[in-house]
Every structure is written in C-alpha cells, then in structure tokens.
Amino acid sequence: MLYQFNATYMDAIKPLNSWVKFVRDVNAAPWNPMKTTPVIRTLDASMELVERLTDCYDEPAWGLDTTVINGEKLAIQYNVIANKPFCNLLHFRRSKAQINQPKVLFVAPLSGHFATLLRGTIDTFLPDHDVYVTDWHNARDVPLSEGEFHFDDYVDYLVEFLELLGPDTHAIAVCQPCVPLMVATALMSARNNPAVPCSMTLMGGPIDTRINPTEVNDYASDKDLEWFESNVICTVPEQYEGAGQLVYPGFVQLSGFMSMNLDTHVQKHFKFFGDLVKGDGDNAEAHRKFYNEYLAVMDLPAHYYLDTIRKVFLEHKLPNKTMQYRGELIDLDAITQTAILTIEGELDDITGRGQTSAALDLCTKLPKSKKLHYEQKGVGHYGIFNGRRYREAIAPKIKGFIKKHAS
Incomplete structure (x- = not known):
C-alpha cells in the first residue's frame, strides 16, 4: 500500500513538474528581454526549487569517461x-x-x-x-x-x-x-x-x-525484526519489472536519512535559492550535483x-x-x-x-x-x-x- 501510494503521488505531481520546466524554458528563452532582471531570476529560482522537489531522480551516469x-x-x-x-x-x-x-x-x-x-x-x-x-x-x-x-x-x-x-x-x-x-x-x-x-x-x-x-x-x-517486516517492507507494484518483489523502498530509506539532518537539508536549499538569485553559478551547480546523487535512490531486496x-x-x-x-x-x-x-x-x-x-x-x-x-x-x-x-x-x-x- 505504501509503495503504491508513493508511485501514485509521483505520477500525480508530474504535470506540476512539467509545467515548472516549461516556465523555466520561457524564462531562459533568448527572446525574453527580462530574463536577467532580479524579478525573473527570483521567479526562475523558485521554479527550479519546485522542479527539483517534484522530480524523479533516476540512476546517475558514472561520468568517468x-x-x-x-x-x-x-x-x-x-x-x-x-x-x-x-x-x-x-x-x-x-x-x-x-x-x-x-x-x-x-x-x-x-x-x-x-x-x-x-x-x-x-x-x-x-x-x-x-x-x-x-x-x-x-x-x-x-x-x-x-x-x-x-x-x-x-x-x-x-x-x-x-x-x-x-x-x-x-x-x-x-x-x-x-x-x-x-x-x-x-x-x-x-x-x-x-x-x-x-x-x-x-x-x-x-x-x-x-x-x-x-x-x-x-x-x-531499538526495534525488533518484526517491526521492520511490518512497517518498512513493501511489495513492488505491477507497473515495475520487479512486480511482486519484497523490497525495502529507496524512498523510505531516503526519508529516514533526511529526517536525521532535516534542518541542514532545509538550510542548504535556502542557500541554493539565494545562490540562484545572486547568480552564483558555481555554488548552485555544486548543490545540483550533490543532490542529484543523494536523491537518486534504489530499492533493496527485503x-x-x-x-x-x-x-x-x-x-x-x-x-x-x-x-x-x-x-x-x-x-x-x-x-x-x-x-x-x-x-x-x-x-x-x-x-x-x-x-x-x-x-x-x-x-x-x-x-x-x-x-x-x-x-x-x-x-x-x-x-x-x-x-x-x-x-x-x-x-x-x-x-x-x-x-x-x-x-
């Protein structure tokens, strides 16, 4: 049930993710005379935050070419x-x-x-x-x-x-x-x-x-094995190739890790927003690279x-x-x-x-x-x-x- 709920939720926010990507494309268009103004930079920073928070992060490339x-x-x-x-x-x-x-x-x-x-x-x-x-x-x-x-x-x-x-x-x-x-x-x-x-x-x-x-x-x-079996183990839904597999979902693991340092993650995203508004491309890119990897999670065999x-x-x-x-x-x-x-x-x-x-x-x-x-x-x-x-x-x-x- 938990896995299916998460899959349904991710499907439900796809239109929002697509819309903010469209807005960002319009903002960055070469014919847009306002794209370098503080207002548009602030809007674009807001849209990128929404895009990243609603995105689905697939397995990253190695990039060791x-x-x-x-x-x-x-x-x-x-x-x-x-x-x-x-x-x-x-x-x-x-x-x-x-x-x-x-x-x-x-x-x-x-x-x-x-x-x-x-x-x-x-x-x-x-x-x-x-x-x-x-x-x-x-x-x-x-x-x-x-x-x-x-x-x-x-x-x-x-x-x-x-x-x-x-x-x-x-x-x-x-x-x-x-x-x-x-x-x-x-x-x-x-x-x-x-x-x-x-x-x-x-x-x-x-x-x-x-x-x-x-x-x-x-x-x-602090918990017994039965607690883990009952609370964090899920069955993979039918839309995936591994349908029926018992797994410890990656999104559960990620939420656990992030909750332990939630204040730090929130502060980093506020800083990311500020870097985008200021035009600090190096720090913003470093944030993207870290979280592109950190947010890409996989399910473990139960x-x-x-x-x-x-x-x-x-x-x-x-x-x-x-x-x-x-x-x-x-x-x-x-x-x-x-x-x-x-x-x-x-x-x-x-x-x-x-x-x-x-x-x-x-x-x-x-x-x-x-x-x-x-x-x-x-x-x-x-x-x-x-x-x-x-x-x-x-x-x-x-x-x-x-x-x-x-x-």
Whole structure:
C-alpha cells in the first residue's frame, strides 16, 4: 500500500513538474528581454526549487569517461564482465593497457544509493589501478522469477567476483559491505581459495555497532525484526519489472536519512535559492550535483535488508563470533594472509568511531604487520570516501597500503 501510494503521488505531481520546466524554458528563452532582471531570476529560482522537489531522480551516469596517465588522456570504457540478477561486476577499462598496476575491487554499499555514489572514490584510483566495482541493480527492476536475495547471496557474489578477477586482487569496501566482505574473506581463507584478496580496506563499516552507537545504530537496534517486516517492507507494484518483489523502498530509506539532518537539508536549499538569485553559478551547480546523487535512490531486496538488520545491528554476529554462512560457522581466525586497513572519520555520525577498527581485533591470527588503522580528522561519514581530504590524505594511504601488501 505504501509503495503504491508513493508511485501514485509521483505520477500525480508530474504535470506540476512539467509545467515548472516549461516556465523555466520561457524564462531562459533568448527572446525574453527580462530574463536577467532580479524579478525573473527570483521567479526562475523558485521554479527550479519546485522542479527539483517534484522530480524523479533516476540512476546517475558514472561520468568517468576519461582519465590522465603520465600526461596522456585515455578514454574509459564501462565493461560488464559479470552479469548477475542483482548486480553487475563493472570494469573501468582504459583505452591503453597499463602494465603491473594492482587490481582493485570496490565493493559498493547496497544500502539505498546507486554505486555511482562512489564516483569520486573510484576516479582517484583510475590513473594507477585496474578498477572494478559492484554495480547493484534496483531491486524493483529484478523480475520475481530471479528469486530472493539474502545476505549469504551477497557473500556468494563477492566470492564469485574475486575468483573471476583471480589472485593479486585488493578489495575496498565502503560502509555496509565491510561485513559481507569480511565474511567472504574468512570463508575463502578457510577453504584455501587462491583468489582470496591480498588486502582489504574497510571504510566506515559497521563491524561492531555496540561501540559508540550512533542515531542510525539506535534506530536499528531499538526495534525488533518484526517491526521492520511490518512497517518498512513493501511489495513492488505491477507497473515495475520487479512486480511482486519484497523490497525495502529507496524512498523510505531516503526519508529516514533526511529526517536525521532535516534542518541542514532545509538550510542548504535556502542557500541554493539565494545562490540562484545572486547568480552564483558555481555554488548552485555544486548543490545540483550533490543532490542529484543523494536523491537518486534504489530499492533493496527485503530479505537482504532484514538479514543485515538481524545479523549486524540486533545480534552482532560478527563480533560475537556467531556469524554463519549457509549453516557454516565463520572463523575470522582463518584470515592469516589478507592484510586489513580500517578507515574511520572523526566526525562520522553514521558509523561510530571504533566500529570499523574492531575488525583488527577480531582477526587474532593475522600478524600485526598486516594490520593498520587510520582515522581522518575533521571528516564525517561521506568525507571518508569523497572530497578533498579523501583525495589528499585517505586515498594515498590506501594506495600505499595496497603497494606494501601486493603479493
């Protein structure tokens, strides 16, 4: 019912969205002599706000069409090298092959936003690494005939992708997938799988959410699993390809995140309006780029979402050493070769300080020489993998760790 109501509402406001776009086109027409006047700029700013608040934000483009290596601009091709029902393994193939560059698998979060959220994260690695990413599909577009998707299926995907990439691969997980990546690495290590990653970097991940719990952690842990099943799980309506799929809708996830910092979002939109009226194009464009990405959300498979709530936030299975994969107990002590780098942000209000670095203490058989923790001062959750401090401090730290632990 909730999903159908949201779909009906979005259809109902489409005429308003189309109308304000028409008004903006008229305002910007070359024959309009009033288009640069304060009155028209104010009107246009108002219309753009309405347009953006009534728009439907689809999956953004990657926009990583080129990279520069040794002063030479090279084209990037987006090659899908594995196509699974719920995820593609995407390769950023450069037009000229580079010799002896490390293979890096970015494990993007399956938590409401598209993998393009890591655009800036990946861009920094394109000149000097062979880069791959898990490109998750919107669950509402996955036919019901493809079956369900659980936490263990996520682990299966990671193992399959790592085996496809082969030995000497380094894995980088951002936020939520830090847990399944640890499980996959422990599983592969216990089975002496030669494709086990040389290193894994865990960035802002909820390894042990009992440490410095945040508002996000409290939201998950203050309720039982039945509450989530009854209140946030929906059935995809008939107008979508995945009709009948049980999902955690992206619009529910987005409303939850925005409500936690509602004042900040409101202030940013007031500032955006002021920038448009003043003609401050740079700041206005920065706002557009951020919210075009932030407001583009996808639905999560319901079973995976509920598995994550239960295993990570309610039962704390990884730190309690009770995590299982298809009935098999996961032994983190099996991780003896894969070097681990944990990264946290001083101001992270989603994953509390210490939650990610707990991974180092859990892997008791891994030599200290293969463990490293780094905390970036002055950044929140998104600053861990995007922005100036990521480019200038965090990315070089990861690259150095990869270089040190290349097989």
